Amino acid sequence: MATTNETQFSEFECDLLSMKIGETAYDVKCIGNIEQESEVRKVTKKCCGVVAKSRTYGTGNGTLKLTAHMPYKCYVELHAMDGADLKDGIYGYGRGSLHPVVPITGHITNEDGDEKYKAWPCCTVSTGPADKIENGAEEVAEVELEIAFTPDVNGYGVYEALADDLDEATKAAWMKEFTPALMQVATV
Template identity: 40%
Template structure:
């Protein structure tokens, strides 16, 4: 699955995604080159419908950058530029590459925080009870 995202992203995650490094450089200096290897990551976001006051949680549990580092510099801009990023979403241990949930449909409201901060298949999988063999959410 290919994802294209337009967003403002903090510098530290971008450096990890694209593999910028300061190895062998003075503090505060980073470089990017043919040996730069980005890290795989989990991408979660809230899709918010302001008109209906509805929030949908989305998650891509196994992503990597599908393009190299791309820079666009605008002279005279008065804010941090919005970036267009392209990622590849790969399957996880559950053979899925995308998950979604409306917050209003969750039985446990704390699940939304776990989803955003520490998403994994273990966070969303149903729990089996040992006495009856049935599955609970």
């Protein structure tokens, strides 16, 4: 059933993110917050020095800011700290650490428990590892990541859909098997 003009969805909680690195999909379930900012390109037309027309276009680029507790192996792989020249269990970060491009998918609910799915198909952590340790703290600090997203082969940097608008095959594949082709209309 397609969304009507009266449908409201206020993003309230992101209870699951999935980050697919190579063949492994890592679940991030302990999320503090996630913030998305998409970039735009503005074009203006002036007549006699006065703006007569203004248009705004999406670029497909943007930034995600994530605070969460995540699997250590996921953190290591997002920062390309798993050098082939290091012994098993030892990780390093330096000049050879090229951050991978990964898809990130999210399951979001509103205040009534209605579901929405989001995906950022081409993401790269845009900051290096950063730590803050506070001895005697009463709360365990979350990992903070700044993630750049760029458009995929279809020109989209972000996808989203209400669960009620998705067919069962797309819904089942969204979190772990996301690809840009999954989002496209099937051609015969």
